[in-house]
Amino acid sequence: MRVGRENDRRRKLSDEEINAIIELRASGFSIRKLAKMFKVDRNTIKWHTSPEFRKREYERKRRMNYYYNREKHRLAVKRYREHLKEIYGLRRWRLNEMQKRVREDTKKAYRVN
DSSP, rough: OOOOOGGTTTSOOEEEEHHHHHHHHTTTTTTTHHHHOOOOOOHHHHHOOOOHHHHHHHHHHHHHTOOOOOHHHHHHHHHHHHHHHOOOOOOHHHHHHHHHHHHHHHHHHHHHO
């Protein structure tokens, strides 16, 4: 399921803010001042205004050989799914919880002492 750009919590800036940053940087604003204005890190401003910076970052991460941390990824996916539940109130999760309760009640009813 796709969340859409407006509900994606990984994004720090909206498309309008990114366009404004690019225009302000071209008109002469400093990176530090833009970072304070939009309450983001300076590297975020550099990422959106400088293709050279973006290319360097990709190369640096490739050289550093960032590894995949399975546990960190599992926790991130869990938080993301919780976020989806908050946004959409997905019925699928509610149904699973209801099914679990019914199974437990059924087991209790037929349990022989």
